[in-house]
Amino acid sequence: VTTDALAELELDLPTGRVASGDVVNPDDLHDESLHPTVQTPLAVVYPQNTEEVARTLAWATRHGIPVVPRGSGTGMSGGATPVATGIVLSLARMNTVLDINTRDHVAVVQPGVTLRDLEAALEGTGLYYPVYPGELSGSLGGNVNTNAGGMRAVRHGVTRAHILGLEAVQIDGTVFRTGGPVVKSSSGYDLTQLLIGSEGTLAVVTEITLRLSPRMPERTTVLVPFATLHEITEVVPTIVASGLQPSILEYIDILTMTGVTSRAGLDLGVAEDVAAKAMAYLVVVLETRTRAQLDGDIEALATLVDDAGALDVYVLEGSAGPKLIEAREGAFWVAKEAGAHDIIDVVVPRASVPGFLADVADMAQRHESFIAGCGHVGDGNVHLSVFQPDVERRTALLDELFAAGVALGGAVSGEHGIGRDKQRPFLMLSNPENLALQRAIKHVFDPQQLLNPHRLLDERPLP
Amino acid sequence: VTTDALAELELDLPTGRVASGDVVNPDDLHDESLHPTVQTPLAVVYPQNTEEVARTLAWATRHGIPVVPRGSGTGMSGGATPVATGIVLSLARMNTVLDINTRDHVAVVQPGVTLRDLEAALEGTGLYYPVYPGELSGSLGGNVNTNAGGMRAVRHGVTRAHILGLEAVQIDGTVFRTGGPVVKSSSGYDLTQLLIGSEGTLAVVTEITLRLSPRMPERTTVLVPFATLHEITEVVPTIVASGLQPSILEYIDILTMTGVTSRAGLDLGVAEDVAAKAMAYLVVVLETRTRAQLDGDIEALATLVDDAGALDVYVLEGSAGPKLIEAREGAFWVAKEAGAHDIIDVVVPRASVPGFLADVADMAQRHESFIAGCGHVGDGNVHLSVFQPDVERRTALLDELFAAGVALGGAVSGEHGIGRDKQRPFLMLSNPENLALQRAIKHVFDPQQLLNPHRLLDERPLP
Numbered sequence: 001v002t003t004d005a006l007a008e009l010e011l012d013l014p015t016g017r018v019a020s021g022d023v024v025n026p027d028d029l030h031d032e033s034l035h036p037t038v039q040t041p042l043a044v045v046y047p048q049n050t051e052e053v054a055r056t057l058a059w060a061t062r063h064g065i066p067v068v069p070r071g072s073g074t075g076m077s078g079g080a081t082p083v084a085t086g087i088v089l090s091l092a093r094m095n096t097v098l099d100i101n102t103r104d105h106v107a108v109v110q111p112g113v114t115l116r117d118l119e120a121a122l123e124g125t126g127l128y129y130p131v132y133p134g135e136l137s138g139s140l141g142g143n144v145n146t147n148a149g150g151m152r153a154v155r156h157g158v159t160r161a162h163i164l165g166l167e168a169v170q171i172d173g174t175v176f177r178t179g180g181p182v183v184k185s186s187s188g189y190d191l192t193q194l195l196i197g198s199e200g201t202l203a204v205v206t207e208i209t210l211r212l213s214p215r216m217p218e219r220t221t222v223l224v225p226f227a228t229l230h231e232i233t234e235v236v237p238t239i240v241a242s243g244l245q246p247s248i249l250e251y252i253d254i255l256t257m258t259g260v261t262s263r264a265g266l267d268l269g270v271a272e273d274v275a276a277k278a279m280a281y282l283v284v285v286l287e288t289r290t291r292a293q294l295d296g297d298i299e300a301l302a303t304l305v306d307d308a309g310a311l312d313v314y315v316l317e318g319s320a321g322p323k324l325i326e327a328r329e330g331a332f333w334v335a336k337e338a339g340a341h342d343i344i345d346v347v348v349p350r351a352s353v354p355g356f357l358a359d360v361a362d363m364a365q366r367h368e369s370f371i372a373g374c375g376h377v378g379d380g381n382v383h384l385s386v387f388q389p390d391v392e393r394r395t396a397l398l399d400e401l402f403a404a405g406v407a408l409g410g411a412v413s414g415e416h417g418i419g420r421d422k423q424r425p426f427l428m429l430s431n432p433e434n435l436a437l438q439r440a441i442k443h444v445f446d447p448q449q450l451l452n453p454h455r456l457l458d459e460r461p462l463p
Numbered sequence: 464v465t466t467d468a469l470a471e472l473e474l475d476l477p478t479g480r481v482a483s484g485d486v487v488n489p490d491d492l493h494d495e496s497l498h499p500t501v502q503t504p505l506a507v508v509y510p511q512n513t514e515e516v517a518r519t520l521a522w523a524t525r526h527g528i529p530v531v532p533r534g535s536g537t538g539m540s541g542g543a544t545p546v547a548t549g550i551v552l553s554l555a556r557m558n559t560v561l562d563i564n565t566r567d568h569v570a571v572v573q574p575g576v577t578l579r580d581l582e583a584a585l586e587g588t589g590l591y592y593p594v595y596p597g598e599l600s601g602s603l604g605g606n607v608n609t610n611a612g613g614m615r616a617v618r619h620g621v622t623r624a625h626i627l628g629l630e631a632v633q634i635d636g637t638v639f640r641t642g643g644p645v646v647k648s649s650s651g652y653d654l655t656q657l658l659i660g661s662e663g664t665l666a667v668v669t670e671i672t673l674r675l676s677p678r679m680p681e682r683t684t685v686l687v688p689f690a691t692l693h694e695i696t697e698v699v700p701t702i703v704a705s706g707l708q709p710s711i712l713e714y715i716d717i718l719t720m721t722g723v724t725s726r727a728g729l730d731l732g733v734a735e736d737v738a739a740k741a742m743a744y745l746v747v748v749l750e751t752r753t754r755a756q757l758d759g760d761i762e763a764l765a766t767l768v769d770d771a772g773a774l775d776v777y778v779l780e781g782s783a784g785p786k787l788i789e790a791r792e793g794a795f796w797v798a799k800e801a802g803a804h805d806i807i808d809v810v811v812p813r814a815s816v817p818g819f820l821a822d823v824a825d826m827a828q829r830h831e832s833f834i835a836g837c838g839h840v841g842d843g844n845v846h847l848s849v850f851q852p853d854v855e856r857r858t859a860l861l862d863e864l865f866a867a868g869v870a871l872g873g874a875v876s877g878e879h880g881i882g883r884d885k886q887r888p889f890l891m892l893s894n895p896e897n898l899a900l901q902r903a904i905k906h907v908f909d910p911q912q913l914l915n916p917h918r919l920l921d922e923r924p925l926p
Binding site: 101102103104105106126127146147148149153157158160161170174175176177178180181182183184185186187188189190191193194196197198202214216217237240241242243244289290292293296297300347348349350351352379380381409410411412413414415416417418422426430431433434435437438440441442443444445456457 | 564565566567568569589590609610611612616620621623624633637638639640641643644645646647648649650651652653654656657659660661665677679680700703704705706707752753755756759760763810811812813814815842843844872873874875876877878879880881885889893894896897898900901903904905906907908919920
């Protein structure tokens with residue numbers, strides 16, 4: 001039956017859209033999760049426009065075949081990996097920047113457009129898309145579906161704050177539009193917001209209208225070593241309250257710092273005696289309209305961190321700042337290469353970070369595990385690399401850790417999404433009445449549970 | 464049957480919660496819409512906590528009785544007016560500020576807390592809630608349900624950008640929580656965002672967790688007269704692109720300006736020869752961390768508007784600035800007192816405002832009507848007062864006007880909401896596939912259509 005069905009789809013689409021068997025590109029079959037599930041899909045389908053997406057989904061509904069939508073596969077939670085009973089719907093070929101409106105500060109893109117493509121298209125306009133999850137090969141479609149965050153969210157907010165409208169296709173092939181190129185609206189339920197962060201389980205996004213921001217001309221990176229991580233997490237709320245509005249406000253612990261700088265071959269010029277005492281670093285990027293304002297802001301920041309016990313303050317000149325930010329983005333790869341067994345991104349209220357990280361250190365010790373980290377500390381969003389090879393012990397540690405984060409009012413994932421990897425704590429720790437509503441909404445969009453099955457709300461085991 | 468049902472509810476709640484007949488306060492029976500529908504409800508119910516809301520809704524479900532949730536009644540679209548077959552559920556007595564966390568920049572409030580209450584509670588903290596719809600007696604619950612906007616949205620965004628979590632009650636009495644005191648999350652469908660702007664048709668909000676912002680210490684208001692409205696709307700995108708980040712960016716046409724200043728008894732010191740030529744005013748509020756930055760920003764703004772043909776630039780000293788902003792907020796009352804027949808708040812892409820307002824002027828002339836206005840021009844959100852006593856002609860004019868706004872990619876309402884007043888254009892101009900999804904979501908939450916009936920998606924005529 002399935003071979004017949006595939007043949008029908010091939011007939012229904014232009015040539016070259018359906019790859020199966022040996023022709024499938026292995027790059028299309030995984031994401032960056034540390035817990036890969038290796039399944040071979042029936043086929044990978046590469047639609048080139050909305051109409052082809054609609055035909056594919058209508059076909060899937062007719063035959064009851066699961067569909068896993070996929071951007072560029074840079075996700076970290078098993079949110080877009082193949083299932084053996086279904087197809088992968090790759091949006092990679094829908095990669096056209098459809099419009100850039102420099103007066104309205106609006107761009108319209110197809111979902112396969114990557115952050116790098118968009119950045120290139122905006123060159124010279126004075127505008128940029130401020131969401132910076134740190135992987136420029138990530139697609140906008142993927143960003144929308146995970147509600148991607150990243151380092152600049154502390155000032156600019158996450159993906160949710162920058163998406164104005166969408167075109168999407170329901171599993172039965174119905175195309176619908178939400179929002180539009182306007183920055184506000186009070187005209188009915190906001191389905192744009194409902195689709196953002198829905199991890200491809202409600203509809204397939206085929207067009208994205210996003211808001212651009214004017215780029216501030218002046219920018220500097222300030223690196224501040226501290227003798228304890230606790231001092232950093234304690235000073236963060238004060239910096240947020242200061243009105244300095246840093247565009248980046250990160251912490252990097254000493255192990256992660258050593259890892260990322262050595263991987264990038266980066267020497268930041270930190271004096272030896274300071275480096276010897278530093279257990280953690282605060283990284284602050286300031287962006288302003290004028291040089292005079294930048295100088296004033298640097299001074300104000302220096303005073304603030306001095307009062308908080310900073311070992312020194314380094315204003316990184318020239319390319320050192322951007323290089324540090326780039327190196328910091330390698331933290332995931334450093335952890336992966338170092339053999340981390342899990343990477344998590346719990347978010348807690350900002351001022352709870354010091355207590356939370358102290359608790360995490362206790363838990364790690366108690367479970368004879370090791371945890372290193374860095375993170376968007378201005379947002380209360382910490383990235384922790386967990387080293388504990390034994391699955392049972394690791395699960396016990398993680399259960400405890402997630403429960404502690406949620407008990408503080410936090411969430412299981414600040415930006416990576418739930419996918420398959422975080423289903424257990426997500427389903428265990430969510431408000432059951434809220435979950436019931438989510439399931440009912442899922443049923444509205446996808447009554448057969450065909451769209452991106454076996455993740456997020458869908459507990460059915462993999463086939 | 465209804466009398467019995469009411470008696471049952473009275474028994475189920477503490478004394479003094481249910482008012483009916485002569486005891487009903489007439490203030491609880493209207494909003495500020497120009498098109499009042501006068502219906503007497505079965506009763507007005509005043510719950511004092513979530514449990515009482517839940518009991519009331521469970522009771523309504525058992526008896527099939529419609530429920531109209533109500534904040535402080537400052538809405539402008541007939542979104543919270545009584546229906547004869549149902550009860551009004553007033554949240555006015557749930558008016559406690561439950562928590563203010565100055566380290567996390569988070570407040571937790573009950574829905575009946577007004578913007579004025581919240582402002583008072585934040586006194587001395589250095590923090591504020593930046594959404595400023597202009598009516599301080601408006602409740603936070605109402606703000607959430609209409610996704611209120613206002614003058615400061617150009618920098619800070621609308622209500623949607625500041626709500627972190629909710630507690631709400633479904634029509635069957637089920638209590639659920641969404642979000643929490645964290646600024647980001649990628650953990651399931653965002654029901655917080657779904658409820659924001661849903662106009663009380665999905666659930667009754669009983670607790671709101673909102674994000675506070677540090678208040679910038681320096682602030683000034685700049686008033687810029689222009690010889691034409693067109694010059695103002697043309698310069699706005701340039702100001703938005705400048706990086707000056709005004710917290711307010713408004714236009715006021717000459718008629719509205721005369722109305723609001725004379726109503727407030729305000730003399731802004733505009734020279735007579737300038738006033739004689741000015742057809743419209745641009746109002747810009749700048750807020751900064753330091754005085755030096757403010758001075759630099761004022762200079763940059765002055766250069767910018769000079770280049771765009773400003774007749775003069777007035778930096779309003781002392782209390783003149785705040786007084787002008789307050790007077791501007793009276794625009795609605797000026798229009799109402801002047802006998803406006805409708806007030807609308809279409810939103811269009813920012814750079815389309817000049818063309819849209821030119822088209823609107825044409826339409827007004829063609830339909831022998833008169834239109835004056837002001838608005839959040841930085842957001843493309845214009846408030847127009849329509850003078851045309853004849854219903855048929857007015858409807859024809861408005862149909863044309865809304866269609867023109869939506870054709871530009873805009874929406875029927877930027878911030879007032881749909882309620883009863885804007886149902887016709889909203890339902891006529893919305894994407895039908897999107898409307899079908901909204902209806903299905905409504906069905907998930909409220910299958911009997913008891914919650915805030917006869918508005919937004921619900922076309923059934925009033926009983």
